[in-house]
Amino acid sequence: MNEFELIGRYFNQPCLTGPFSAVEDVILGIGDDCAVVSVAEGFQLVQSIDTLVEGVHFSVGIDPVLLGWRALAVSVSDLAAMGAKPHSFTLALTLPKLDTEWLTGFCQGMAELVSHCSIPLIGGDTTCGPLTISLHVQGVVPVGGALLRHQAQPGDTLYVSGTLGDAGGALPMVLQGASIDDAQNDIERFLLERYYRPQPRLKLGQWLREHGATAAIDVSDGLLGDLTHILQSSGCGAELESSALPLSPALCAVYSDEKARSLALTAGDDYELCFTAPDKTFDVNRSPMPVTAIGKITKQPDLYVNGQMSDPEQRGFRHFS
Ligand code: ADP
Numbered sequence: 331m332n333e334f335e336l337i338g339r340y341f342n343q344p345c346l347t348g349p350f351s352a353v354e355d356v357i358l359g360i361g362d363d364c365a366v367v368s369v370a371e372g373f374q375l376v377q378s379i380d381t382l383v384e385g386v387h388f389s390v391g392i393d394p395v396l397l398g399w400r401a402l403a404v405s406v407s408d409l410a411a412m413g414a415k416p417h418s419f420t421l422a423l424t425l426p427k428l429d430t431e432w433l434t435g436f437c438q439g440m441a442e443l444v445s446h447c448s449i450p451l452i453g454g455d456t457t458c459g460p461l462t463i464s465l466h467v468q469g470v471v472p473v474g475g476a477l478l479r480h481q482a483q484p485g486d487t488l489y490v491s492g493t494l495g496d497a498g499g500a501l502p503m504v505l506q507g508a509s510i511d512d513a514q515n516d517i518e519r520f521l522l523e524r525y526y527r528p529q530p531r532l533k534l535g536q537w538l539r540e541h542g543a544t545a546a547i548d549v550s551d552g553l554l555g556d557l558t559h560i561l562q563s564s565g566c567g568a569e570l571e572s573s574a575l576p577l578s579p580a581l582c583a584v585y586s587d588e589k590a591r592s593l594a595l596t597a598g599d600d601y602e603l604c605f606t607a608p609d610k611t612f613d614v615n616r617s618p619m620p621v622t623a624i625g626k627i628t629k630q631p632d633l634y635v636n637g638q639m640s641d642p643e644q645r646g647f648r649h650f651s
Pocket residue numbers: 337341342359360361362363364365420421422423451452453454455456
């Protein structure tokens with residue numbers, strides 16, 4: 331099988347390329363030098379690219395179906411954090427060898443998310459080398475409407491969606507090579523699902539954009555680290571209480587209350603949204619999914635957790651450090 335047969339067999343398949351709702355905006359997909367897309371009048375394109383390297387971002391031997399879902403889900407989560415509706419994506423894949431079983435699994439995992447989120451694959455690049463996956467995703471927002479990091483205001487309430495710390499709670503199992511099917515019970519299964527099958531909060535992001543949220547970010551590196559990005563770009567601080575953090579029953583069944591709250595503060599990979607909104611205009615009870623108020627935005631540019639100033643150096647994961 332040559333490169334073009336590979337692209338035709340694995341990537342140019344309807345389960346990846348559509349039909350989906352965004353497809354009317356795809357004038358030309360896989361097959362030419364470039365894809366051609368249109369953006370409806372009154373909308374802007376938002377774009378993001380993420381690269382995953384084997385051994386750095388995922389372990390050697392990970393189930394390719396789970397990898398396909400997770401790789402695309404974490405990129406689409408960036409669209410959710412902007413309040414965007416998915417438009418399309420491209421895939422640059424570097425493979426050490428032509429492994430048809432791996433390719434079938436990887437494409438199946440991506441295809442599950444593609445149909446879940448209605449985001450068609452419109453092109454890419456395929457090369458030989460150490461296993462590396464780059465995903466470039468595009469979404470649309472009404473002109474000027476993207477939900478940004480830098481507009482949090484003192485007095486805003488700070489919220490998170492869903493529950494936090496679950497993916498971090500699964501990490502010891504993940505590091506031992508556990509897949510979802512290795513779960514011994516429903517609790518382990520829940521935590522492993524949270525790590526391997528993150529759900530981009532697209533509906534919530536779009537709802538937040540329409541209902542007056544001031545800033546948002548997706549929690550990939552841990553709440554404190556990601557919240558710090560909002561605070562630094564908005565030039566303000568925050569006070570939050572760890573007792574207010576939403577924890578799942580599964581996390582609390584496995585870990586002490588103290589450990590569970592520490593995971594919720596610092597562990598990454600949950601891909602929930604952390605966002606700010608003024609109390610006056612914002613009715614949290616109408617949110618399309620559960621969200622929890624965890625603190626307040628302050629004028630003074632420091633982050634206080636349970637009344638203690640948090641050390642910026644201990645707030646999140648960084649490459650090159
Ligand atoms: P070119 O040489 O013009 O860059 P390529 O040979 O890299 O074209 O790719 C041929 C076509 O297949 C292009 O339309 C490209 O977008 C698409 N393609 C290549 N690799 C992938 C991939 N991994 N996923 C989706 N589309 C791909």
